Amino acid sequence: MRDQLQEQREFRRQAQSIRWRNPVQDQNANDVATDSRSYGTEKDTLNCAFFLKTGSCRYGDACSKFHPYPPVSTTLLIKNMYDGPGMSEPTDEDNDDDLEHSEEEIREHFEKFWYDIVPEFKKFGDIEQLRICRNHSHHLRGNVYIMYKKQEDALRAFQAFHGRYYAGKKLLIQYSPVVNWKSAVCGLFTRHQCERGKQCNFLHVFANPAGELEGEREREGRDSRERDRDSRDGRDNRERDRDSHRERDRERHRDRDRERDRD
Numbered sequence: 001m002r003d004q005l006q007e008q009r010e011f012r013r014q015a016q017s018i019r020w021r022n023p024v025q026d027q028n029a030n031d032v033a034t035d036s037r038s039y040g041t042e043k044d045t046l047n048c049a050f051f052l053k054t055g056s057c058r059y060g061d062a063c064s065k066f067h068p069y070p071p072v073s074t075t076l077l078i079k080n081m082y083d084g085p086g087m088s089e090p091t092d093e094d095n096d097d098d099l100e101h102s103e104e105e106i107r108e109h110f111e112k113f114w115y116d117i118v119p120e121f122k123k124f125g126d127i128e129q130l131r132i133c134r135n136h137s138h139h140l141r142g143n144v145y146i147m148y149k150k151q152e153d154a155l156r157a158f159q160a161f162h163g164r165y166y167a168g169k170k171l172l173i174q175y176s177p178v179v180n181w182k183s184a185v186c187g188l189f190t191r192h193q194c195e196r197g198k199q200c201n202f203l204h205v206f207a208n209p210a211g212e213l214e215g216e217r218e219r220e221g222r223d224s225r226e227r228d229r230d231s232r233d234g235r236d237n238r239e240r241d242r243d244s245h246r247e248r249d250r251e252r253h254r255d256r257d258r259e260r261d262r263d
Contacts, residue, residue, distance in 0.1 A: 039052075045065075046065060046066050047065055047066050047067075047068055048063050048065035048066065048067050049065075050201050051063070051065075051067045051068075051177070052068070052177050053178070053180070053183045053184050053202070054140070054178060054184050054201065054202060054203055055075070055077045055143075055145070055174075055176035055177055055178045055184075056077070056079070056139045056140055056143065057139060058137055058138075058139045058201065060139065068177065069174065069175065069177075070175045070176070070177050071175070072151060072154075072155060072175055073151070073154065073175035073176055073177065073179075074128070074147055074148050074149070074150070074151050074154050074179070075145060075146065075147040075148075075154070075175070075176040075177075075178050075179060076145070076146045076147075076148075076154055076157060076158055076161075076173050076174070076175065076176065077143060077144070077145055077173070077174050077175075077176035077178070078143070078144040078146075078161075078171055078172070078173050079139075079142075079143050079172065079174075080138070080141060080142045080143065080169075081142055081143070081144040081166065081169070081171065082110075082113055082132050082133075082142035082143075082144060083142050083167070083169075084106065084109040084110055084113060084142075085100075085101040085105055085106050085109050086100075086101045086106045086134070087134065087136070087141055087142055088136070110132070110134075110206050111209055113132075114132070114206075114208065114209060115209075117144070117166075118130065118212075118213070120161075121146050121157060121161075124148070124153050124154075124156045124157040124160065125148050125149065125150055125152075125153025125154075125156070125157070126148065126149040126150070126153070127146060127147065127148055127149070127213050128147045128148065128149050128213075128215065129145070129146075129147040129181060129213055129214060129215045130144070130145065130146050130147070130208070130213040131144075131145045131181070131185070131203065131205045131206075131208075131214075132144050132145075132205060132206050133145075133203050133204060133205055133206075134204050134205065134206055135198070135200065135203065135204045136198035136199075137198065137199060137200075137201075140201075140203065140204075143203075145176060145178060145203075147178070147179070154175075158173055158175070161173055181215060184202065184203050185202065185203045185205055186200055186202035186203060186204055189202075189204045189205075
């Protein structure tokens with residue numbers, strides 16, 4: 001009986017260890033991972049590319065690849081900090097919490113949150129970018145990323161905010177590997193073309209008020225998209241005006257023809 005209990009304990013210990021431990025990679029994988037050209041790409045068989053790009057992975061500790069948490073970084077990540085309307089995690093494809101809230105309501109709540117937290121983070125130094133996720137998946141939903149211009153400012157902010165409470169939620173802050181926002185943010189979402197929607201593994205971020213703290217490149221891209229949209233709208237308006245003028249001219253000709261026929 002005692003032997004059976006010991007075997008059961010050993011079995012549970014091994015099962016738990018296997019569940020939470022990433023599998024050991026072979027020597028070839030280590031060789032690939034040390035190649036700087038493949039680091040963080042699909043060819044990197046050791047490190048998780050999604051973690052390196054977004055600072056988060058849907059598989060968490062159960063991921064088969066390594067998550068290289070940086071010991072320090074200019075970018076801080078606060079997971080699931082924002083919890084506004086339309087942010088509930090979907091239980092199935094047909095359940096869409098966004099349908100229960102208008103875009104105006106979602107935007108209004110987000111801006112209140114923005115203006116509440118940004119002054120607090122600015123107290124510790126100049127911020128390069130601050131982005132807030134509106135993804136639905138748990139590993140990205142409501143994530144807040146703060147990228148300081150100086151590493152020492154990020155360190156001071158980490159020490160000040162880690163473990164504090166906001167809206168009844170304890171803030172657990174971690175240093176994030178995200179520094180290249182172009183590879184982290186879903187470009188298709190910003191153009192309303194992302195087909196993966198709620199399940200996308202890249203960042204679907206709110207547009208910051210007045211484009212503040214979005215980074216120069218992101219602002220230029222957004223301004224360019226707005227100019228393109230305005231250009232298309234102007235072109236469409238001109239075409240509609242021309243069509244309207246042509247229709248009025250045709251109508252005048254028809255009226256003159258009918259008057260001649262009556263005469």
